[in-house]
Amino acid sequence: MTKNVLTNEVDQEVDVNPVISNDENEQNPTLNSENESVSTEGDSESKTKTKRSSKKTAQTDEVIEEQKKEEEITDDAVSSETDEESVEESGDKSKTKKKNKKMKEKEKKQLAEKKEKLKKKKAAVAKRKEKAKDKKKEKAKKAKLKAKAKKKDKAKKAKDKAKAKKIAKKKAKRSKAKKNKKK
Secondary structure (H helix, E strand, O other), X not given: OHHHHHHXXXXXXXXXXXXXXXXXXXXXXXXXXHHHHHHHHHHHHHHHHHHHHHHHHHHHHHHHHHHHHHHHHHHHHXXXXXXXXXXXXXXXXXXXXXXXXXXXXXXXHHHHHHHHHHHHHHHHHHHHHHHHHHHHHHHHHHHHHHHHHHHHHHHHHHHHHHHHHHHHHHHHHHHHHHHHHHO
């Protein structure tokens, strides 16, 4: 890397023109004319170089034409290969499309099955909840019925006690009345 840099620096021509400020430039018109003459000489050298290169252009034109022909031949070969590849790719594409369709159908089926399973689970959960509610309602009804039965029982017992007391009083009165009559 460093060798390349060094060789490039050696090969380059360096234009050494004195750096002149604008003030000095106005004062020294002779330097301005020298700079202009140097630049015109550089232009004339480039023109002469083009004249020399025109002799070689005939040879290079032939070489370029041959290269173009070779490129066309290789392009034709490459294009035929690409045509074959495109046919294969189109076949591959159709296969991949079919595979993609099959995969999509499978995914749709799987989604449908999952949805059905979820619906079934939800239905089962709903049934369990309903059964639990029904059981609670039945328990509440039974509890109410038991409470009513207990109240009725208590009321019946209370009535029976009251009747028994009345009967006992009546008996007591009768027995008193009999005792009083005997006296």
